[in-house]
Amino acid sequence: EAVRGSLAGRGTDFTRRACDTRDVQTVRPDSLPNSEPVPIAVVPLAHGDTAYGALYVALDGQAVPDVEADVLVTLGRHVGQAIAAAERRKLLLADTVVQLEFESSDEQDVLVRLSAALGCSIRLRGVVPIEERSLLCFLTVREATTD
Known part of the structure; x- marks a missing residue:
């Protein structure tokens, strides 16, 4: 003490x-x-x-x-x-999930260019590493035509 x-x-x-x-x-x-x-x-x-x-x-x-x-x-x-x-x-x-939302207008980003060209929104839903320096991306496309 x-x-x-x-x-x-x-x-x-x-x-x-x-x-x-x-x-x-x-x-x-x-x-x-x-x-x-x-x-x-x-x-x-x-x-x-x-x-x-x-x-x-x-x-x-x-x-x-x-x-x-x-x-x-x-x-x-x-x-x-x-x-x-x-x-x-x-x-x-932990059973808590944090969802982050990012928005980009960088024309160098392939998803930004694709979204602008198709007039749609693209969401990255998940990413899985498949090789040492490669990623498999899961995307959701909204407001795009199927043509």
Whole structure:
């Protein structure tokens, strides 16, 4: 409880510094009255370009030895990977669908030229990769004659 109380309002600064450097930071926050200051290792929890926060570990000594710091950084990366995987899984299993609608007037686009030539609207309904650099597009054409 002494550690938790002494970090009030300052924890975000420690977390930000650890996440910015992607390295373990050793801090000695001001302690509560009548207690010894407790050194703390602040371990960034990150994956790729995303930082999720930090793990705070109370220390027995004054600083984290290099070997232990490396282990803590690795732990932070693994926790970050686990958080990222959980977020991806949550998104993949979500029953919410987002529909985006784009409109283009770029004459260089083949669908824009085709739509103008036929006097119709063309909607891209889906795309499936069929080769390394090729896509199979599913289209809906409206207001066009069959001639």
